[in-house]
Amino acid sequence: MVTVGIIGAGRIGKVHITSITNFIQNAVIKTVADPFLNDETAAWAKKMGIKNTTKDYKEIINDPEIDAVLICSSTDTHSPISIEAIKAGKHVFCEKPIDHDVDKIMAVVDALKGTDIKYQVGFNRRFDHNFMALRDAVASGKIGDPHIIRVSSRDPEPPSIDYVKVSGGLFLDMMIHDFDMVRFLAGCDATEVYTEAAVLVDPGIGEAGDVDTAVVTLKMENGALAVIDNSRQAVYGYDQRAEVFGSKGMAMNANDSSSNVVVATKDGVTGEVPLHFFLERYMNAYAKEVGEFIEAIEKGTDTPLGVMDGLKPVLMGLAAKKSLDEHRPVKISEIMELK
Numbered sequence: 001m002v003t004v005g006i007i008g009a010g011r012i013g014k015v016h017i018t019s020i021t022n023f024i025q026n027a028v029i030k031t032v033a034d035p036f037l038n039d040e041t042a043a044w045a046k047k048m049g050i051k052n053t054t055k056d057y058k059e060i061i062n063d064p065e066i067d068a069v070l071i072c073s074s075t076d077t078h079s080p081i082s083i084e085a086i087k088a089g090k091h092v093f094c095e096k097p098i099d100h101d102v103d104k105i106m107a108v109v110d111a112l113k114g115t116d117i118k119y120q121v122g123f124n125r126r127f128d129h130n131f132m133a134l135r136d137a138v139a140s141g142k143i144g145d146p147h148i149i150r151v152s153s154r155d156p157e158p159p160s161i162d163y164v165k166v167s168g169g170l171f172l173d174m175m176i177h178d179f180d181m182v183r184f185l186a187g188c189d190a191t192e193v194y195t196e197a198a199v200l201v202d203p204g205i206g207e208a209g210d211v212d213t214a215v216v217t218l219k220m221e222n223g224a225l226a227v228i229d230n231s232r233q234a235v236y237g238y239d240q241r242a243e244v245f246g247s248k249g250m251a252m253n254a255n256d257s258s259s260n261v262v263v264a265t266k267d268g269v270t271g272e273v274p275l276h277f278f279l280e281r282y283m284n285a286y287a288k289e290v291g292e293f294i295e296a297i298e299k300g301t302d303t304p305l306g307v308m309d310g311l312k313p314v315l316m317g318l319a320a321k322k323s324l325d326e327h328r329p330v331k332i333s334e335i336m337e338l339k
Helices: 011-023 039-047 075-087 102-112 129-139 161-166 176-186 203-207 278-299 307-326 332-337
Strands: 002-007 027-033 052-054 068-071 091-095 119-122 146-154 190-198 213-220 225-231 239-246 249-252 262-265 268-271
Touching (some): 002 011, 011 027, 011 278, 068 278, 075 102, 102 307, 213 307
Parallel strands (some): 002 027, 002 068
Antiparallel strands (some): 262 268
16 A cells, blocks of 8 residues: 655645545555645545645655655646655655756756656646557557647636746646647657747737647657647637547547437537536546556556656747747757757
């Protein structure tokens, strides 16, 4: 049994508390820490069977009974808490991104050197049943060599402007999942990025210095071309799809919906809209990713997404932003050279 501490009891922290409590039999949560912990959240945690709640995450770091830490706090705390936990001998599951600053991510890489610490980054979409099946079809060679990869990711509604201001921007907050997905589907890294983007949904997002609609093209190491499109607003629901076209065929996945019933009448053919919220779509994926983290600890195997898998989508996001700012293709190597 792996004893876990959760740092951060906001939305994503509650997701992991729920998934561990309900779906993972070989892990138990001892303590939840959040500097903004209130009576309501503390009472909810107790109801979920968690013994301890605190506002000081260092109680988790310093607890010898806790084997692993899930870092679900604000992005600016991810890398420093990662390093503290590693130094304390804790295994670490860190929500994406590890940091927006490459140097700070590399400090985590350095902290892990020479240790047996298991470190996993929370890119949950790899564990979704649709995307896993798509990756399996590609990896098995059913479609031959990948030539074109297309990933669409569109949220049902834009975030608050306050969130936009601290999120790191569309490329490091939203599209970072899609950069990881392109790597996952291609089975290799990107070499070059080109971006076109605009503010088409909410002028306030532009005033906050971000974009809400973007198309990014990428060249991959294996020669494939990839296209990602993002929008902060899809009025019909949470739109998450991908396609891989190759030398022997094509594989694609579709959105999940509340049912797959299609109604056909003289007036037309209709079906259900996609699920509206990311928790509806990905709850099982959240449980699966943490389950594999716990399994890696118990079996002494590698985690499915290590620290370098956390670094590379950030490099892609920084390259996409640089491409937009400078109106040119940007090589991933340029981002590392700036560091």
